[in-house]
């Protein structure tokens with residue numbers, strides 16, 4: 001059966017790799033800038049959107065960190081979360097696991113508690129209003145020091161019950177996972193679930209490091225694994241999930257076009273692949289736009305879409321009861 005656009009829309013979606021700061025749409029950026037009296041170096045929403053023409057990860061991150069400056073108050077973080085959840089509701093996204101970058105905010109004088117309390121309030125409101133379940137994952141910025149990461153972990157301690165996991169993001173090349181071995185050991189000792197970006201622009205060896213030194217249970221991106229057959233075999237045997245972000249990979253020139261993406265190779269190898277939007281406001285869309293672009297370029301089967309969704313449910317940090325409910329929603333698409 002060839003999947004129709006209606007089928008793609010109807011699939012219950014589980015998003016495991018989305019940076020909340022990357023869901024800041026230009027319109028909201030401008031309205032928060034105005035509310036907080038901040039000058040943006042762009043005349044209009046259109047001028048800002050036109051700047052979203054990236055040559056690599058760093059060229060994106062420079063704009064992403066600049067954009068985050070408009071986030072100042074707890075209410076700003078509530079509004080950011082609710083704007084994202086409104087899109088989720090429209091696209092039948094039912095469960096989300098959200099990255100946030102505390103250091104992006106604490107480094108410019110915003111209190112940790114402003115960030116976590118705003119995000120938690122926003123996602124709780126979305127859960128009540130839309131029934132979208134969520135988990136929050138604190139990410140260390142890998143271009144900063146390990147001491148800064150450890151300090152961030154300390155700041156998180158009073159909010160331990162609001163944070164499910166710890167991850168690693170930002171500039172990958174030159175900042176290998178091994179740099180954060182102590183910080184991840186400390187997070188593990190506190191019972192956090194562990195993930196890390198690895199093998200987006202960096203080599204397969206960074207994926208090995210994330211698994212062996214940081215002991216993460218999911219790899220974010222991980223597309224570079226196909227450079228190393230022994231690594232692919234290990235990932236398959238250990239059923240390690242990969243959170244793949246197709247639009248992101250094309251926008252950041254990891255692959256020239258969607259047709260060149262190695263998603264099918266990953267699926268054919270038996271890897272536990274999931275699809276995600278990464279930074280939807282910067283990369284041309286949310287979950288459904290990723291699904292549509294993948295389908296247009298790579299023509300997956302209904303069975304593959306079912307597999308991708310089942311993988312995401314299984315790979316999620318949701319409770320067993322929540323996972324069972326999500327599986328039921330998935331099965332209903334095939335009645």
Ligand code: HPA
Pocket residue numbers: 019022057064169170171172197200248278279
């Ligand atoms: O795609 C990404 N990679 C690394 N760091 C990030 N921070 C936001 N998005 C990304």
Ligand SMILES: [Zn+2]
Pocket residue numbers: 017019169197220278
């Ligand atoms: Zn990411």
